[in-house]
Amino acid sequence: MLEPVIDPQRIADHNESLESRLARGVEHLATELDADGHTSADQVIDAMVEFSVAAPSWAVGTGGTRFGRFPVGGEPRTTEEKVDDVAALHALTGSNSSISLHVPWDDVQPPDDPAGLRRHADQRGIRFDAMNSNTFQDNPSTTDGGRLTYKFGSLANTDPAVRQAAVDHNKYVIDLGMALGSEALTVWLADGINHPGQADHRDQFERVAAGLRQIHDHLPANWQMYTEHKPYEPAFYATVNQDWGSSLLLAEAAGEKASCLVDLGHHLPNANIEQIVSRLAMVGRLGGFHFNDSKYGDDDLTSGSIKPFQLFLIFGELIRAGDGRLPALAYMIDQSHNIKDPLEDLIQSTDAICVAYAQALVVDRTALAAAQLDNDATGAQQVLQNAFRTDVRPLVAEARRRVGAAIDPLGAYRAVDYRQAMIERRGSSTVATGL
Numbered sequence: 440m441l442e443p444v445i446d447p448q449r450i451a452d453h454n455e456s457l458e459s460r461l462a463r464g465v466e467h468l469a470t471e472l473d474a475d476g477h478t479s480a481d482q483v484i485d486a487m488v489e490f491s492v493a494a495p496s497w498a499v500g501t502g503g504t505r506f507g508r509f510p511v512g513g514e515p516r517t518t519e520e521k522v523d524d525v526a527a528l529h530a531l532t533g534s535n536s537s538i539s540l541h542v543p544w545d546d547v548q549p550p551d552d553p554a555g556l557r558r559h560a561d562q563r564g565i566r567f568d569a570m571n572s573n574t575f576q577d578n579p580s581t582t583d584g585g586r587l588t589y590k591f592g593s594l595a596n597t598d599p600a601v602r603q604a605a606v607d608h609n610k611y612v613i614d615l616g617m618a619l620g621s622e623a624l625t626v627w628l629a630d631g632i633n634h635p636g637q638a639d640h641r642d643q644f645e646r647v648a649a650g651l652r653q654i655h656d657h658l659p660a661n662w663q664m665y666t667e668h669k670p671y672e673p674a675f676y677a678t679v680n681q682d683w684g685s686s687l688l689l690a691e692a693a694g695e696k697a698s699c700l701v702d703l704g705h706h707l708p709n710a711n712i713e714q715i716v717s718r719l720a721m722v723g724r725l726g727g728f729h730f731n732d733s734k735y736g737d738d739d740l741t742s743g744s745i746k747p748f749q750l751f752l753i754f755g756e757l758i759r760a761g762d763g764r765l766p767a768l769a770y771m772i773d774q775s776h777n778i779k780d781p782l783e784d785l786i787q788s789t790d791a792i793c794v795a796y797a798q799a800l801v802v803d804r805t806a807l808a809a810a811q812l813d814n815d816a817t818g819a820q821q822v823l824q825n826a827f828r829t830d831v832r833p834l835v836a837e838a839r840r841r842v843g844a845a846i847d848p849l850g851a852y853r854a855v856d857y858r859q860a861m862i863e864r865r866g867s868s869t870v871a872t873g874l
């Protein structure tokens with residue numbers, strides 16, 4: 440048996456000093472919610488206990504920008520160590536029970552074996568969430584030893600051999616995911632146009648749709664596939680999958696197992712993301728989320744740090760789509776941080792996501808529906824604000840306590856000094872693969 444990444448007794452010790460204060464907070468909130476009469480504290484706590492958001496493998500290392508990279512020390516050197524970091528995160532938050540791998544960054548090549556990686560994750564209590572394939576960078580194992588290049592696109596490329604290599608890479612990622620017990624593929628498609636006139640919009644789109652259909656047909660019966668839109672970067676004039684409408688068309692073209700993934704940073708400024716969520720859910724093609732926050736573009740900022748009200752409204756639409764419950768979609772954090780300790784940022788993000796979800800659960804939906812029918816704009820806003828301004832943090836913390844995680848995960852992370860332990864074990868200058 441592997442030793443636990445964080446000794447559960449140390450989390451229990453850290454919780455001890457916080458328990459009586461938490462109990463008072465939970466009791467107060469339970470009384471208030473009972474008086475309101477629409478949602479009970481236990482309903483919220485139970486939903487929090489059940490909820491999990493996947494951590495991406497590339498978020499446990501420090502992210503770089505084009506200006507440089509400042510490793511935090513003790514970063515994972517292997518995919519197994521990335522699993523270990525997610526296990527540490529999950530031990531503290533109780534809400535990150537899966538990891539999302541990225542290929543080629545997390546490729547498992549011989550002499551490594553996927554079965555060994557899967558065994559390691561099993562022992563850590565971590566599952567494999569959606570596999571992410573990227574063809575925005577060359578990968579010698581699928582581009583004929585470097586003879587082919589994705590410089591001018593992958594599935595949209597004018598060269599059939601490059602398109603085939605991109606399809607083959609996605610099939611490879613599906614096969615690897617099957618060996619790991621994953622059940623979904625997210626296609627990281629960066630194809631687009633950097634300069635007006637460089638390529639034909641329609642031809643590019645049709646080539647991508649055809650490629651996605653081929654990839655879709657390789658999916659096992661129980662798998663899902665996600666298309667993820669992004670308006671710009673790395674193509675700065677036009678991206679093939681540039682908005683939710685294009686994403687929907689591509690998912691429809693790919694096949695019935697394909698649906699749209701909404702990354703909160705992949706919208707032009709001021710886009711109404713909650714409305715996009717509503718539309719995609721309405722037509723049954725909302726597949727999942729990549730959580731992060733954004734000030735200007737694809738900033739990868741900490742979830743809930745810039746627009747917490749938007750995050751709350753998004754969860755409101757999800758609960759609306761699920762008739763009062765969160766639909767079973769692919770929920771994942773997609774962030775990469777260049778100055779914070781990556782695990783501290785994931786702790787803060789997970790907490791912010793849980794808080795937004797809990798706030799959305801305490802919306803009085805009956806009162807909201809009545810206000811909407813009466814055209815009572817003031818009343819409807821009041822219903823939403825009442826929920827958004829409810830301090831639900833004790834319920835989120837209580838859920839963590841009940842599953843043996845940390846009441847204060849950030850405080851506990853610092854108390855056990857996980858980062859220093861990893862620096863001693865892995866070294867101070869290790870750099871994880873990723874962005």
Ligand SMILES: [Mn+2]
Binds near residue numbers: 667702729773
């Ligand atoms: Mn994303």
